[in-house]
Amino acid sequence: MLPSLEKLRKFFRxxxxxxxxxxxxxxxxxKMLDFWEGEARADGIKEEVIQxxxxxxxxxDGLSPTSRADALKxxxxxxxxxxxxxxxxxxxxxxxxxxxxxxxxPVQTPPPKEGERPHRPSPQPRSESVxxxxxxxxxxxxxxxxxVLQGVGPAHSKTLEKLGLQTLGDxxxxxxxRYEDYSxxxxxxxxxxxxxxxxxxxxxxxxxxPIRGGKQTIIEVIISDGTASLRLSYFNQPxxxxxxxxxxxxxxxGKVEQYLxxxxxxxxxxxPVEVENLHTNRIVPIYSLxxxxxxxxxxxxxxxxxxxxxxxxxxxxPESVRSSAKLMPLGEAIQQAHFPDSQDKLKAARERLAFxxxxxxxxxxxxxxxxxxxxxxxxxxxxxEWLGARLKGLPYTLTSAQQRAISDIRADLDSGKxxxxxxxxxxxxxxxxxxxxxxxxxxxxxxxxxxxxxxxxLAEQHYRNFTSLLAGENGIxxxxxxxxxxxxxxxxxxxxxxxxxxxxxIKLVIGTHALLEDPxxxxxxxxxxxxxxxxxxxxxxxxxxxxxxxxxxxxMTATPIxxxxxxxxxxxxxxxxMDEMPAGRQPINTYVLRPQERERAYTMLRGQINDGGxxxxxxxxxxxxxxxxxxxxxxxxxxxxxxxxPDLKLxxxxxxxxxxxKDAVMLKFRDREYNILVSTTVVExxxxxxxxxxxxxxxxxxxxxxxxxQLRGRVGRGSAQSYCxxxxxxxxxxxxxxxxxxxxSNDGFVLAERDLQQRGPGEFLGTRQSGYASGLxxxxxxxxxxxxxxxxxxxxxxxxxAELSQPEHALLAEAFGRFWGEGKGDVS
Numbered sequence: 001m002l003p004s005l006e007k008l009r010k011f012f013r014x015x016x017x018x019x020x021x022x023x024x025x026x027x028x029x030x031k032m033l034d035f036w037e038g039e040a041r042a043d044g045i046k047e048e049v050i051q052x053x054x055x056x057x058x059x060x061d062g063l064s065p066t067s068r069a070d071a072l073k074x075x076x077x078x079x080x081x082x083x084x085x086x087x088x089x090x091x092x093x094x095x096x097x098x099x100x101x102x103x104x105x106p107v108q109t110p111p112p113k114e115g116e117r118p119h120r121p122s123p124q125p126r127s128e129s130v131x132x133x134x135x136x137x138x139x140x141x142x143x144x145x146x147x148v149l150q151g152v153g154p155a156h157s158k159t160l161e162k163l164g165l166q167t168l169g170d171x172x173x174x175x176x177x178r179y180e181d182y183s184x185x186x187x188x189x190x191x192x193x194x195x196x197x198x199x200x201x202x203x204x205x206x207x208x209x210p211i212r213g214g215k216q217t218i219i220e221v222i223i224s225d226g227t228a229s230l231r232l233s234y235f236n237q238p239x240x241x242x243x244x245x246x247x248x249x250x251x252x253x254g255k256v257e258q259y260l261x262x263x264x265x266x267x268x269x270x271x272p273v274e275v276e277n278l279h280t281n282r283i284v285p286i287y288s289l290x291x292x293x294x295x296x297x298x299x300x301x302x303x304x305x306x307x308x309x310x311x312x313x314x315x316x317x318p319e320s321v322r323s324s325a326k327l328m329p330l331g332e333a334i335q336q337a338h339f340p341d342s343q344d345k346l347k348a349a350r351e352r353l354a355f356x357x358x359x360x361x362x363x364x365x366x367x368x369x370x371x372x373x374x375x376x377x378x379x380x381x382x383x384x385e386w387l388g389a390r391l392k393g394l395p396y397t398l399t400s401a402q403q404r405a406i407s408d409i410r411a412d413l414d415s416g417k418x419x420x421x422x423x424x425x426x427x428x429x430x431x432x433x434x435x436x437x438x439x440x441x442x443x444x445x446x447x448x449x450x451x452x453x454x455x456x457x458l459a460e461q462h463y464r465n466f467t468s469l470l471a472g473e474n475g476i477x478x479x480x481x482x483x484x485x486x487x488x489x490x491x492x493x494x495x496x497x498x499x500x501x502x503x504x505x506i507k508l509v510i511g512t513h514a515l516l517e518d519p520x521x522x523x524x525x526x527x528x529x530x531x532x533x534x535x536x537x538x539x540x541x542x543x544x545x546x547x548x549x550x551x552x553x554x555x556m557t558a559t560p561i562x563x564x565x566x567x568x569x570x571x572x573x574x575x576x577x578m579d580e581m582p583a584g585r586q587p588i589n590t591y592v593l594r595p596q597e598r599e600r601a602y603t604m605l606r607g608q609i610n611d612g613g614x615x616x617x618x619x620x621x622x623x624x625x626x627x628x629x630x631x632x633x634x635x636x637x638x639x640x641x642x643x644x645x646p647d648l649k650l651x652x653x654x655x656x657x658x659x660x661x662k663d664a665v666m667l668k669f670r671d672r673e674y675n676i677l678v679s680t681t682v683v684e685x686x687x688x689x690x691x692x693x694x695x696x697x698x699x700x701x702x703x704x705x706x707x708x709x710q711l712r713g714r715v716g717r718g719s720a721q722s723y724c725x726x727x728x729x730x731x732x733x734x735x736x737x738x739x740x741x742x743x744x745s746n747d748g749f750v751l752a753e754r755d756l757q758q759r760g761p762g763e764f765l766g767t768r769q770s771g772y773a774s775g776l777x778x779x780x781x782x783x784x785x786x787x788x789x790x791x792x793x794x795x796x797x798x799x800x801x802a803e804l805s806q807p808e809h810a811l812l813a814e815a816f817g818r819f820w821g822e823g824k825g826d827v828s
Contacts, residue, residue, distance in 0.1 A: 004040040007032075007081060008053070012072050019621040020420055021702070022061055025236060030057045041290035047164035051777075055415060061267055064707045065620055066681045110304040131174045131360035132815040137314035142169035149301055162290045168815055171305045172313065175337050175353075175777065176285035178269065179346070180251050189227035191256050200223040200273055206244045211235075223250065231264045249273040251629060271295060283340045302338055310334040315373045316815035317356065318808055328352045330373060354779035355790050358568065363819050366570035369420070370802060372572070377550045382410055382441045390437060390476075394469075401580035402430050408576045409438040412552065413527075420553035422570050424561055425578035426748040427713025431556050432462065434578075435529045436469040438554060440774065442477045443507040445660040449524035451510040452544055454532045456665045457485040462531065463510045463687060469816035477507055478764035485511035485520070488660065515542045524548075528553045539543055558713070559706060560748035562756045568787050579749055580654050588716045590724040590743045592700075594731055601725050602644055605676070611649060613693035614669065615676045615721065618711055619676070620699040621805050626706075636698070637678040645676060653679040681707065683714055690718035700726035700739055705755040708739075755783075 001009070011032055015024035025031045033054060033714070040050050045261070056075050065272065074187070133580070136267040141148075144167060146157045157166075165171055186197050201223030208219050221232040221244050232252060234240050237543060244250075254268025271286055287298050308820055315322070315330040322329065328348045331367040336349035398406070412419035425431040439449040451466065471477045483497045483506050500506030504523040509515065525548030544551060555573070566575060581587075593601055605615050619633040633654050635736055641650045649673035653665045662682060669677045670689055677683070681703075695715045700708060708726070716722035726739050744793075779786065797809075804813035 002045065002083070002144045004036060004043045004045060007036065008079075010074075012076060014070070015072065015632070019810070020072070022068070029060050033057055036289050038290050041162035041288075044115070044162060046055065047084060049079060050164075052078060062704075063683075064704045065702060067704075090209050098612075098634060104828070109268070113222060115580065115802050117293055125592045128343065131356050131819045132172055132316040132812075135314055135504045135811050135814045136317055137811060138169070139309070139312050139314075142172070142309060142313075143167050143474050146171070146301075149304060151156070151297075152301065159290065159292055163288065163293070167785055170251075171302060172310060172334050174302075177288050177629060178180055178253065178286045179342070180271065180284045180286060180339070181254070183342075187227040188223075188225050193256055193258050193263060196253075196255045198251055198550065199223075200251045202657040203228065203244055203246050203248050203250060205231065206241060206246060208238065208241050214237060219244070223252070226706070231259075231262065232266060232268060232270075234269060237267075275284045280333070283346065284341070285338055306335055306338045309474070310338075314811065316811040317359070318797070318812060320808075321359075321515065323799060324796075325355065325758070326787055327355055330356075350778055351786065353777075354783070354786055357779040358787055358790035359794050360816060361568065361818050362791050363798065363816055366794060367802075367820075368572040370798075373417050375550045376416060377416055377552060378447070379416050380413040380441050380445050380526070382444075387437070389698070390440060394433070397583060398433070399430065399578075399580040399582055401578040402426075402434055402582075402761045405431075405434045406437055408433065409554065410441065412574070413438065413441055418550045419554060420573055421554050421576060422565065422566075423554065423556045423578060425556065425558060426560050426581070427558050427710060428581060428717065429578040431558070431578060432465050432580050433469060434468050435531075435554060435556060437465065439508055439527060440470050440476045441471070441527065442527040443481070446504075446507075447524045448501065448504060448506070448522050448548075449508045449527040449529065450515055450522070450544060450547070451508070451529045452515055452531065453512055454509065455487055455663075455715060456659065457666050458531065459486050459510050460514050461483060462755075466508065466609075467509060467779070472575075478698065481507040481821040482510050483503070485509055485514050487512060487514050488663075489514065520547070522547050525551050527552045532557060559710065559730040560752040562749075562753045562784075565756065565781055571791065577749075579747070586716065586721055587746045588695075588712055588724050590712065590726065592739045592743055594727070595727055595729070598727060601696055601761040602726065603698065604723070604725070606645070606648075608694050608723075609675045612691070614674070614691045615694040615696065616692060616711075616714055617676060617678050618683070618695065618697045619678070619680055620702040621680070632676055633680050638678070640678060648675040650674060650676045650678055653677060653682055655680055655682050670807065682712065683711070688717045689714065692717070693720050693722045694720055695724045697724070697726050699729050701728040705738070705741060705751040708742055711749050712742070713748075 011024045011029065014437050015029060016021070018024060020243060022028050037050060040053070052075060056071055060071065063071060069710065082300070094792055137522070144159055146152045146165060147154060148168070152160070160166075163174065165174055180198055185199075186202060188199055191197060191199070191803045202225070202774070203226050204221065206220040208217055210216070211218050217238050219234040219237065219240050223230055223232065226655070230252075232586060241257055249272070250270050251273050252265060252270045254265040255264055258264065269286075271737070285299065285302070286295065287302070288296065289298065313331045313334060321327075327333075328351075330352065333349040333352035336345045337353060340346035340349065368424065387410075409419070410420065412421055423431050442449050451459075451462055453462055463482070467479065467482050471479050483500065485494065485497045489497070497506060497509065498521070500520055502521050502523055503510060512519070527670065528544055528548065528551050530544070530553070533700065545551060560579075605617075608615060617636075619636060619823040621633065633652065638653045641648075644707050650663050650824060652737070653662060657665070665674075665677070666683075668674055692715045695712055697703065697708065697711060703711070712724040715724065717815045724742070726742060728739060742753060745751060800806075801809055804810075804816060
C-alpha cells in the first residue's frame, strides 16, 4: 500500500478505536492535512481522492460521532474502489518469507528501466471538473503543457502533475488553501486570548518531549518578534522537529489560546517567511505543495500565468445574470482569488466562484426536474367523497400540514406526470398516514405499491400501521393483499410474496433491501414510497423505481432539513413540509442537567417506571476509551443493572450487534419485557414505543442538535407527558448554552438551522448529498444567502430559456453540458 494511504488507514483505525471523538490527532483529524496532502501528491494519489479526503476531514469536526463513522467508512470505501490494495487485508508472512521475499510494489506497474523513476498515475486535471472552466471560446493556449513556462522542464512538469496541474488552464483553478495577510499583521505583545491571527517571528528554541507515557510526543517552539514571545505546541508530529530551525523566520496562523496564564497556539498553520513579502503590505497566497516544490517557486509560476491568462478567460455566465446578481467578472475573480488587492476583493472573488458552483448545480437539478415531468405516468384520481370516507374512519383528526401534504399527493397522482415528491416532516408529525392514503388511492385502482424502509423493525412497524389503515372493516384491501418482505422472511414465504407480486394478487408490499433483489418482479408497480430516504443511495432508489414503468415516487424523511440545504440538494423534488404536531401530542419537557445531578435523574426515571412508563438511556460510546472522556453504554449497563436499578429489567443495544440481535432487543422493549433500554444512537430512527416517557442522553455535548432532536422523538408517542434529560460530559458554559436550545424549542426546523450554522451540513447529508458537498471547492452549504441568490438566478434563467437555445446563452449551454456530462444526471 502507498505510504500516504497506510498513514491514512492508521489514523482512521485509531479514530475508530477512540469512538470517533476527533482525537486520533490532538487538535482534530483535519490537522493531518498539514502534512498528508503533500505526501499524497508525492505518492501520485489521484486528485479526486485527495480532494475527497480534504473536504471530508475539514467538515469532520462538525459531525456527530455516528455521522463521523459513516463519513470515514464511506471515504475509505471510495479509496478502496480506486486503490483496491488499500482495503485488502495483508496475510501474515512466516519469518522465512519475510527474510527471503522482496516487499511487493504498492502499485502494479512495470518495473522502471535503469535510471528512470517508477511511474505513478497522474491525478485528473483540475480544470476538467470546474463549472464553466472550458468552452469553445477558451484560449487554446490554456491547454498547453506547463513546459511552455520559463523554468519548467519535463522533470518539474512531472512534479506539478502530482498537484493536478498539467496545463496552464489547470493553474488558473488551483486556488490557494489560505492567505497570509501582511497588511494586517499584529505584534505578539498585542495578541488577545481567543482571536485568530497571523503573526511573524523568529524561532528562538525547539524542544521535543514525550507525553502519555512515551506513546506520543509534543514539540514546543518558542518564537519572538522583538515585542514578546509566543509558544507553539505541535502534538504527535515528530517529523516537524527537523523542519523548525533556530533563527528561521516563520509566519504562523491560528487561534490564540491560554495555558497556565500564558498565551499559546496549538498546532497553528505555519510557513517559512520570504523576506521580500514582509514589506509588501499585501495578502499573500499559500498553496498546497508536494515534494520538491516551494511556495516561492510555485507562487512565481502562478503569477506568470494568472497575470497574462486570467483576463483572457471566457465567461460563460450571461451578462444579465452577472449584472442581476452583482457578480465580479470571471477573469477578475480568478485574479483576485490568487493575488487579492484587498480583503473585500478577495471576498467578492470567492463569492463569484462559489456562485458558479451552486448555479450549475441548481441548473442541473432544475433540468432533471423538467425531464422527469416530461415523462408520462398513469393517472389516479380520488373523489372528495372517497377521501372523506377514509378520513372518517381514522381515530383522530388530521393536522393542516397533513391535509396539505395529502392535497399535494392527490394532485400529483392525477396530473398524468410522475410524482417526484419529498415529504419532510418533523419527528411524530404523522407522515405514515399521508403515505398510506396515497397508497390507498393507487391500490384501490388495482395497481401495486411498494414501501421501502431501511431496517426490518421499521418495515414491520409500517406493515402493522398500513394494515390497520388500509385493511380494516372499511378497508381498501384484504389482508392477503398486503405483505411484508425482509431479509428475515422465511424462504417459503418469500417465494409466495414473489409469486403474488408477479401475478398482482399482492397489491401492497412493505420491505427492506430485499425488495431490490432481482427475483422480485412486479406486474404493475405504480407507486413507490421510500422512508428515511437518506439511508439509501441513488442506485438503490433507481433499482426500485426501475421495477415499474415511470412509477410515482414519494420519499420521506423525519430529519428536518434547513431550507438552504433543501433548496440545493433536493431542488429536483417537489417539497411538502409537515411542521405541525397532531392534536393532543404534548411537547416533550427537556432539561439540561449538570453531571453531578445524575442521581436526581435516576430518581425521576424510577418514578416514571413505577407509574408504568419505560425509559431510554443513550450513550455516545459503546465501550469506554482511554482516549475519550465520555461514559459508555456497555460499561454503564453493568453498573446500572447491578448497582443502580438491580430490581428492574434492562436491555442493551448498540451498533456492534447483529441486525437480528438488535431487532430482538427492540421487540422485547416494545413488548415491555424491559423497563430501561441502554443504547447508543442506533435507536435514532426506529420503532414506536408509545409507553416510553423518558429519554436520558449521557454525553449530550457529543451530539448535534438535529441528532438530539431525533433521539428525543423516540419518546412522547403516547398520551402521557414525556421528558428528555440531557447530561453533558463537563460543566462547560458554551456547550450547555448550545444544549439549552433543546430545552427552549421542540421545533426540529429551528434546531436544524442552528445545527447547520454551528456544525456544518454533514449531519443532513445522505449518500448522494455528501458527494455533491465534497465537490464544492469555494461554496459552503451554510451560506444561505448565496444559495438562495444562485437558485433564484437559475430559476429565472430556466423559465426564460430552459433549453439554453438563445444566442446569448450558447456559451453557458456548452459549459453546462460539459459540467453535467455523463453520470451526473440522477441526483434523486
